[in-house]
Amino acid sequence: MSQLDRRTFIKLLGAAGVVSTTGGLIFPNNTAAGDKARVVVVGGGFGGATCANYLRQYDSNLNVTLIEPNIQFVTCPFSNTVLAGIKSIKYITHNYDGLRKNYGVNIIHDMVISIDAIAKKLKLKSGETLIYDRLVVSPGISFNWSEIEGANEENSKMMPHAWKAGTQTIFLRKQLEAMKDGGKVIIASPRKPFRAPPAVYERASLIAYYLKKTKPSSKILLIDSSGDSEELAMFRTAWEKLYKGMIEWIDGSEQGEIVSADSKILSLTGRTIGTLKGDVVNLIPPQHAGKIARIAGLVDESGWCPVDPQNFVSTLQKDIHVIGDACIANPMQKTGHSANTQGKVCAAAIVTELGGGTMPDITYSTSIYSFLNPKHAFSSAGVYRLKNGKLKQVAGGLSAKKASRKTRLKEAIFASGWYKGITMDTFGKT
Amino acid sequence: MHLLIISTITLLLSINTAIAAAPNKIKIMADACLTCHGPNGAGAGKIPELKGLEKSDITESLFGFKSGDEKSTIMGRYAKALSDDEINLLAEYFSALDK
The missing domain is CATH 3.50.50.60 (FAD/NAD(P)-binding domain)
Structure with missing residues (x-):
């Protein structure tokens, strides 16, 4: 960049609240910024x-x-x-x-x-x-690979986590597409806290949906570090109806989480569950900020x-x-x-x-929708208020345990609306 | 009595707005609705619009969701967190937005 161009460039940036000092761009100091x-x-x-x-x-x-x-x-x-x-x-x-x-x-x-x-x-x-x-x-989030022996960023191509969306999502999708009918998919969740815990159950559900259509003899093994819960019970009831015999749930709580992985032979080992081998392994590692x-x-x-x-x-x-x-x-x-x-x-x-x-004094709201199939969804909602400096839940909860197919369809339709709403709201689309 | 309370709260909120350009309580709470109901409360997919609706239609729905008289998939779980005053003020806020 010539000196003249550079000056013009700096002037333009200055107008936008950014100036240059030692070759780098910085915001102006208080005086310059007004x-x-x-x-x-x-x-x-x-x-x-x-x-x-x-x-x-x-x-x-x-x-x-x-x-x-x-x-x-x-x-x-x-x-x-x-x-x-x-x-x-x-x-x-x-x-x-x-x-x-x-x-x-x-x-x-x-x-x-x-x-x-x-x-x-x-x-x-x-x-x-x-x-x-x-x-x-x-x-x-970032992944705490050190907690699982043999797992790292590099071999996550072989055992994709797909817990940050993008290329990892594509890796896992391609492996599912390439798997033969009768294959075994392992999904292993990390210890809490981690990003979007119910999404593990949605993942098992939607992979089952895909396999049932294309490779119906295949199985899913879900190693679940979260253990049993009311939410899991809702999913398991639905799995029994929609994907009977396809999803095997393994309690990975109480020190049962995965401690080592072998990406060459696609095996995972947990303290209490022993070693399990899959044809596709979705290892979701422990997480931190x-x-x-x-x-x-x-x-x-x-x-x-x-x-x-x-x-x-x-x-x-x-x-x-x-x-x-x-x-x-x-x-x-x-x-x-x-x-x-x-x-x-x-x-x-x-x-x-x-x-x-x-x-x-305001409310803080959240929700997470989970698809069981494209026409069947649940939701979990929460509303919180500050009390003595801490967030306390004041309303919310899970979808009705028993509901008609029509209600589940309605939630699936609203889930799509939610996605449209939140992405427009977040990314400033009008 | 109800009207008096609403007017007082509205007045207090407008004073707050006058002191600083900061969003007031109801603006912040209304913006929470936009996550699902879309920018400006215009609706998103099959999630209905809120802007420009009659105030009475909004209060009727929200009070119905809160009591459980009005069936819903998710709104009942949200509306139970709202005070009656908050419902009235939120309804007033959205009904005042241009349709």
Whole structure:
């Protein structure tokens, strides 16, 4: 870039609230920025994208920048429908054009490699540094491979987790397609807490749906670290009716989780369940907060990020909010809907606090829909309020245990509506 | 009496809005509905629209969901969390949006 071009470039960036210093791009200091508060959001999933969107909706004077390495986001919700061949990967892939065009969010496709909470600045992989007034970190999950001997990122191609949607979803789909009739699929869930626990049961259901149509002699072995529950009982009743004899449930709770894996012979070993071999192995590893949260000192000994649920401010680092799967917001489950809710609450809290106010008493909502087949779905809902600084469930619960086929169909139709609604709401589509 | 309470709350909320540009309680709670009901409450797929409906239609549904008199798949599980005042204010909010 020539000097003249560079100056023009800097001027243009300055107008947008970004200037250059030592060759990298940074936000201007307070003087240059005027009164515009600078909020940087790290991570463009359901939490971060929603937060960036609503920060701008609530205060169009805010300078909001979203940092996300990927140009497109592939959602975990509905990714089980891709595994079953019901929906395409394109259907669950979204971009950031809506946030940029409709809400004026600055989008930087880069990765944050360090955060200095005292100086209120962060460094990007490209070498640039950004300064912020408030930082929102929404990094999702990362996998704790060290808990399973023989498992790692590299051999997850052979034993896909498909618990982050995208190429992993395609790997698992291709393996299911290539499997012969009569084959055995193993699904192994990790110990809690992990992302979207009911999605394990939806996955077993939808893989069974696919196998029943195309390879009806095949079997699914579900090693379930969550153990028995009311929700599982609902699924098992439905499996008995829809996929009789196809899904074998194995209690992997009480130290039964997988401790070692062999990707060459596709076998898994658990402390109490011995060694099991499959033709397709879906090993979902234990999880903790996304890497940047751990680098930035936002996690406690549990591997997740403690926050004040009123505004999602980290209890470990000043002026940093953590939302989505990475934060500890019990009893809200780690789901896309929870992250979306937390993104909105966090945005409202930031705007309220910057204006000198305090957050009102509000409800926090979440839901997760699970398909048993394309015409049969359940849901789990939760509504929470703050009581003495902690989230308490005040309403919600599971779908009716006994319901007509018509009701289950209605929930399946609403599940599709929910997906359309949440993706439009999150990614700023109009 | 009911009207008086609603007017007082509305007044308090508008004062809050005047002090700071921050979203008020009902705005934040209404935005929670948009996750399923879509941007601006315009509906999403077969999930119905909320914007521009008659206030009485919204309150009738929400009070019905809350009491269980109105059958639903999921709304009954949500509406039980809402106070009567919140139902009235949410209905007022959505009915005031342009259809």
